[in-house]
Every structure is written in C-alpha cells, then in structure tokens.
Amino acid sequence: MENDFFIPITLPVKTMVHSFWQTERVTNFKTETIIPQGVVEIIFNFTDDEKIEAQLGNNNYKLAKCFINGFNTSPVNLYLPQKQNFFGVRFHPVAIKNIFGIPPGEFSNLTVDLTLIDASINSLWHQLYEQKTFEQRVKRFSMWLQKFYVQQTGRDEMLNQFLSTTNYYVPSVTQLSKTLCYSSRHLMRKLYALTGMNTEELLLYKKFLLSVHLVHYSNMSLTQIAYNSQFADQSHFIKTFKHYSQITPGEYRKFKAHLEGHILKDVR
Numbered sequence: 001m002e003n004d005f006f007i008p009i010t011l012p013v014k015t016m017v018h019s020f021w022q023t024e025r026v027t028n029f030k031t032e033t034i035i036p037q038g039v040v041e042i043i044f045n046f047t048d049d050e051k052i053e054a055q056l057g058n059n060n061y062k063l064a065k066c067f068i069n070g071f072n073t074s075p076v077n078l079y080l081p082q083k084q085n086f087f088g089v090r091f092h093p094v095a096i097k098n099i100f101g102i103p104p105g106e107f108s109n110l111t112v113d114l115t116l117i118d119a120s121i122n123s124l125w126h127q128l129y130e131q132k133t134f135e136q137r138v139k140r141f142s143m144w145l146q147k148f149y150v151q152q153t154g155r156d157e158m159l160n161q162f163l164s165t166t167n168y169y170v171p172s173v174t175q176l177s178k179t180l181c182y183s184s185r186h187l188m189r190k191l192y193a194l195t196g197m198n199t200e201e202l203l204l205y206k207k208f209l210l211s212v213h214l215v216h217y218s219n220m221s222l223t224q225i226a227y228n229s230q231f232a233d234q235s236h237f238i239k240t241f242k243h244y245s246q247i248t249p250g251e252y253r254k255f256k257a258h259l260e261g262h263i264l265k266d267v268r
Contacts (some may be wrong), residue, residue, distance in 0.1 A: 003259070004134040012149035013142045015157075016095035018164045020141070021088045022134045030266035032080055035245040035252070036072045037261045038163070038209045039090045040104045042114060043067055046085040046129055053079040057109055066114045066125050068100075070107030071195045073205070075246055082268070087128060087137050092160035093194040099148040108196030155180050163194065166213045170206045170230055173199050207231060208244050215249045216260045222249055 004022040008014040018039070044066050045052065052063045055077040069076075096104040100117055115121045124144055131137045152160070158180055171179065176199070177187050188199045195202055211229040214220055220228065226237035241249045247263075257264045 006134070006138055008138075008142070012146055015152055015160075016092060016099070016145060016149065017142075018090040018092055020134075020138045021090070022137065023084060023086045023088075026083050027080055027264070028082075028268050029264040030080055030268055031264070032078045032257075033263040033265065034076045034078070035212065035247075035261050035263070036075065036205075036208070037212075038071060038205065040070050040093050040096055040107065041068070041088050041090045043069065043089075044087040044125055044128055046087065047081060047083065048085070052081060052084075054111065056111060059110075061111050063111065064113035064115065066121050067111045068096075068107050068114050068117075069111050070104045070109070071197065071205075072109050073197070073244055074109060075244075076111075087134075089141060090164075093163050094152060094156045094160050095148075097193075098150045099145070103193040105193045105196040155182070159190070159194070166210055167206060168210065168228075170203055170210065173203065176203070204240060205244070208240055211237060211241060211249065212245075212252070212261060215253050216256055225249065 002022075002024045004020075006020045008017050008020070043063075045063055046065075054061045054063055056072065057074045091099075091104075093104045096102070096107075100114075102117065115125075124141070127140055127144075128137050131140055162176070162180075173184055173187070177184050180187060182190060184199070191197065191199055191202050195205075197205060207229045211225055211231075214225045214228060215222075218225070222237070223234050226234040229237060231237035231240065238248055241247075241252075245252060247255075252263070255263050255265070
C-alpha cells in the first residue's frame with residue numbers, strides 16, 4: 001500500500017488547493033466507508049479496467065474517471081476492486097467557482113462526472129495518467145490550475161481557513177459574522193453557496209468534524225470528547241455523530257482504519 005500527501009506552500013496554488021493525495025494499493029477488504037470529512041475534492045480514478053461502485057445517501061454511482069465531490073453530510077460506501085489507484089485534489093472551497101463557474105455547494109452529497117462540466121478534464125486525465133510519480137502529477141495539475149488564479153479577498157482567505165481546517169474552537173454565528181465582517185444573512189448565503197449548509201448547520205457540522213478528529217487520534221473518553229467538541233452533553237454528541245456518520249463514536253473508534261474518517265470492512 002502506498003499513500004502520498006502534499007500541502008502546497010507556493011503561490012498561486014496554495015490559495016486554491018488545500019492538499020494533494022494519492023493512493024495506490026492492493027487491499028483484502030471488499031468495502032470502504034468514508035464518513036463526512038468537510039472537504040471539496042476532485043478525484044482522478046486511474047484504477048485499471050474497473051468500474052468502482054459507490055453509494056452516497058440514497059444514490060448509487062459507478063465512479064467516473066474524474067469526479068468532483070462537495071461537502072457530504074452522509075457517508076460514502078465504496079465497493080472496492082482489489083487494486084485501486086486514485087489521485088485527489090482537495091480544494092479551498094472559494095476557488096471552485098473561479099475554476100468551474102459553479103459554487104461548490106452545488107456538489108454537496110453528490111459525485112459528479114467532471115468531464116460533463118469541463119471537457120478539457122479528459123485531456124488532463126490522460127496527462128496525469130501518463131505521469132510516473134506522485135510529484136509529477138502534482139506538478140502537472142498545478143500547471144493546469146494556474147490559469148484559473150484569481151486573487152482572493154481577505155474575507156475569502158479567512159473563509160477558506162475556517163472551512164478547510166479542524167478548528168479546536170467553533171464560534172457562534174454572531175462571533176463568526178463579526179470575524180468575517182458579514183451580516184448574519186449575508187454570511188448564511190455565502191456559506192450555503194460554499195457548503196450547501198446554512199450557518200447553524202455548518203457550525204454543528206464543524207463540531208462533528210472536530211469530534212471525529214479527537215475520536216480518531218486521542219485517548220479521551222467520549223464524555224471528554226463531547227466537552228472538547230462543544231456539545232451540550234454526551235447524548236447530543238452521540239446523536240450528532242450518528243446523524244452524519246451512521247455509526248456511533250464508539251463504533252468508529254473500534255473499526256477505524258489508519259486514515260481518519262475511513263473504515264475498511266468485509267475481508268475477501
């Protein structure tokens with residue numbers, strides 16, 4: 001199994017891309033569940049001669065060779081071939097509309113064939129497939145991306161930072177509005193366009209994401225995690241966790257894979 005990960009640090013790519021990743025592996029597991037991770041990403045599927053089946057919410061898919069996926073509020077279930085080869089790009093949400101002309105909230109809880117939105121993705125897929133290393137793919141994608149660069153405002157940069165990181169303090173609506181210098185109504189419209197959620201929903205979602213991080217990496221009790229994730233009590237924490245992931249935090253801790261938010265099941 002090989003997993004690669006890279007966070008860009010140079011302009012203009014770092015203003016658009018949160019991170020690049022790649023997975024090339026042979027697995028003995030038949031299914032993988034990916035609980036909501038609070039990201040907008042494009043995934044290039046280089047798995048040879050395989051149509052990978054997936055389920056997201058009530059929708060069933062056969063994954064396209066390149067697809068975009070927005071903020072999910074339900075887990076993704078993948079039915080895995082033994083060999084997989086994926087290259088992914090996680091974006092800062094504000095950048096998506098500049099690149100494809102569509103706000104990322106339109107892709108929430110969907111996996112959309114990106115070649116239907118931008119025909120040039122077909123050529124880019126082939127160019128990336130021909131690259132021999134992860135580093136070469138990152139370089140090639142970065143070159144393609146630069147033509148879409150638009151300088152962001154300070155407020156957009158703060159929005160990206162808030163949406164793209166695991167925050168150890170989730171502010172109230174009033175606090176977030178003041179920090180970003182938006183009225184509450186304008187902030188709600190902005191966040192809905194970026195995530196498909198209104199402000200209150202998003203702040204609860206951010207608490208959930210923080211709790212996933214703490215369950216995955218810490219040895220805290222569930223009571224401690226509920227407190228540190230700013231839930232009113234443990235019951236509210238467990239109810240929220242199960243709402244988004246369809247499992248309890250205790251079940252996630254028991255069955256989690258190496259990568260945060262991933263669960264591998266059904267040995268071949």
